[in-house]
Structure formats: structure tokens, C-alpha cells
Amino acid sequence: MLNENDQTELTNTLSGRDVAQAGALCYRRTEGGGLEILFVGSRRNGRWGIPKGRVEYGEITSAAALRKAFEEAGVVGLVDATVFGSFSYRKDTGPNHYHVSVHLLQVSRIADEFPEKSIRKTHWFPLKDAMREAARPGLRALLCRVENIDL
Template sequence: MPQIYKIYINEIVLILTHTIPSDIEDYQEVKSSDFRFSEFYEHAKQMNRPKIFVIRSREFKSLFRNMKRSMQLIKAAGGLVKNEEEKYLFIFRNGKWDLPKGKIEEGEKTRLAAIREVEEECGIRIQKSGKKICNTYHIYEFNNERVLKKTSWYKMKTENQNELIPQLEEGITDVRWLGPGDLMMVKQNTYPLVRDLISPIG
């Protein structure tokens, strides 16, 4: 698969790439010469339906670096956790289904941060941390400044963790193990970023 950067802004996905992957459909291509990030961001904020925009350029890495310099960078980590019943761990926060994740503390290793956040948010113990899945990039505003959140995602496994405890102080009101047959419920009420992460499992 060609190397790409996927950047999420609410319901919008902006893809920077050299070669458009074959599995991406129904997208609008934007010329790199016409692209102005600030203008694009303001436009994307107003859109309330999912849409994919693609910038295809040999200089896509440089374009991404320039975008990143214009924002505050926050690093986070999380997990796609599977149990012995082949079910996956989801949290319900701010009215939507999500995957457990959180900010990396100063000096903390990324993988260890991912495990810590999953354990804290769901009240479980992770027994095995597997391969890194990917990095995702999400742009939002905080104190009237644009923030780019880079989240590193890892596969994780655990067994006999049936008592789930949502971390209420983080706004999590429910934690559940869900099988592939339950994922439509999640996809209908989640973020594009999460839909992309769980697409390989159902």
C-alpha cells in the first residue's frame, strides 16, 4: 500500500500521498498548487457529512511537515484490544463509540503509554501488546488554537477481563467487549478515524 498521511477534521478525511491507494473511492482531488491549509481547514470545519479529499504530490511529506509546523502537536497512544472470545474493546465517550487512548506523559515510552491509557480508561489489565497498527492525525481547536493530535495505535490482547470499569472522570460512561457482528452499531455512531481503524475486523 502506498505511503499516505490521513488527517481527520471532524467528518472530513484529508489524504496526502504520492500514489492514490486502490481502496480509496469517492474522493475529491485537490491540486497541491492550489492548497492553502488555513482555508481548507475553515471549509472542512463547516462540513457535516463525511467526505474524502486527496492531495497527490511527490512532495507530500514536505507538505505535511509544513502543515504540522502551523499547529501545536500533542502525542497520544491507544489500543485495539482483543480478548479470548475474539471480541474487541470499545468505550463510549461524549455520545460516541471510540477506542481507548490518551496523551503520552513526558518521558513515557509510546507503547507503555498506550497500555497505561487502555488500562486506566477501561479498568482492565493488558497481557500482551502486539504490532503497531499505524499513526493517525486528528486536527481540532483548543483555546482558539489549532491542535494536531498524533496517536500511535497498537494491537493488544487480554483474557479473563470481564469486569470493565469506565473511567468516569475522563467522560467515559460505558465500556464493552463487542464482536464483529456488533460493529455496525459502532460504525453508525463513531468518528471516521475509528471507522478506518476497525475496518479490517468487520
Template sequence: MPAARARHFLMMQWQRLFGGRAHRLQVAALPWRRSGGEIEIMLVTSRGSGRWILPKGWPKPGEALCDAAAREAGEEAGITGTIAQQTLGSYRYEKRSDRSISYEVQVYPLAVQAVAKTWRERNQRERRWMSQTQAAANVREPELAAMIHAFSPTAVERQAA
């Protein structure tokens, strides 16, 4: 079953079983590093509007959600590192065109270890390291801004140990 058809089927099942509107599931990496004693977060621009977002996208069938988030970070930002196995949390957003589509994005912290000079989507996106405060101020979704602002790598490192 093609991925788009499978997502549509799952959304319809969700609505039938639980009522209300289903959310399409995406995954995102929260790329971070330590710089001069401070935490920095990397954001990328979206291809459509050029607004600042986390690298995000669709998990492939059979792919662990955290691995999908790491793959998206490589494709959209040219970064690799250690991805957390547990989600930091999630946020929701809507896209409006002919109709409104609701998305839920599971976020996985990614401790960045390498930044490529060239990467798959380098001609379509800009990437930038920002302080946590700057990154939180530059994203549009309030839930994501709060998540970025509250992010603590120490908590993530304790979970991995």
C-alpha cells in the same frame, strides 16, 4: 519542563522544521479478545460527548508508547493484558473549540487477559465488548474504523513470536 509546555514546544519545532500544521501525539490501545471463535473489540465512551472510542491518552516523558497505551487501557477501561510492541497504525482527528487542534493517535493492539470490576474511571465511562463490525461502525473516525475492521490478531501474534 511541564508536559503541556513540552508538547507545545515540540509542535512549534515541527512547524518550524517541516511547515504546515503539527499534530499532537496520543496513544491508544486496541483491546481485543477471542470469544466463541470471533474477535471482539472493547470500546469505551469519551468523557465529554459519550461517543465510542478506544482507550487513549498522553504518553509520559520517557515512557514507551506501547506502555503508555497499556496504562491508558487500565485507567480508562480497567483492562490488562499483553500489549504489542509495534503500532497497528495511526489515525487523526480534530477537536474544535475556540480553535481547531489536530491529533495523531498511534494504536497498539492489547490482547486482554483480565477485566477489573472496578477501575479508575468507572464512574466517568462505559465500556463494551463488540464484534469487529460493530466496533468499526461505532467509531467516528474513518481511518480507525478501517483499522478495526481489518485487524487480525494472527498477524500481531506472528510479530510477537
């Protein structure tokens, strides 16, 4: 027989939880004036997306976005405090529902060393290619919005 705590954990596991995440839409301008987007490869399946992850207790989403961009891709830059947009997704392997608040992050440089350097692929994509390569439909929609603003 399950006690109350075990039953609650089992229910959360079966039905999933809503998980708040923050993401950084990292961009830069090329010498020719084109816009490029930095993607990171998923550790699970290699699909391209933005640096993102859980918002820690007491952390604001812009700080979490900047932290994840550095941890996953070595990004140093200027993050916009305003949420640019959001998207939601579920992982193929679990019941949780993730809600990502996305911030624009103008990249000034990439650090030589960062926590996930040995386990993450990174790649700069021209905006049009990024729209095609983005793994999540909600992220593709945000990239379409980027096309219509002046960065």
C-alpha cells in the same frame, strides 16, 4: 501589549499543536471464536472509541497504550510492542491536532476497580459492529485491517 511568552501561548492556542497520543485496540475471542473489540465512551460526547491519551515524557507508546487502557477501561492484558497503525483527529472544541499510535492489546481480564470507572462507559462489540460504531474514520480503517489478520 503581550510579552514574548504570552504571544507564543496565544499563537499555540489559535493555531493548535500536534499532540502525540497512544491508543489500545483491546480485543478478545469469544467462546465461539468470534472477535470482540472493547470501546470506551467519550467523556465529552459519548461517542465510541478506543482507550487513548497523551504519551508522557520518556514513555514509549506501547506503555502509554497499556496505561490508558487500564485507566479508562480497567483492561489488563498483553500489549503488542509494535505500532499496529495510526490515525489523526481534531476535537470539535479545540485547535489541536492529535496523532494516535495504536497498539493491539489482547485482554486477559478487566479489573474490578480502575481510575475512570465512574465516568466512562465501556462496551464489547463484535468486530463488524465495532467498525460501524467507531466514531473516528481512521479508527474504522484500522478495524478493517484487523479483519484480515490472525489474532
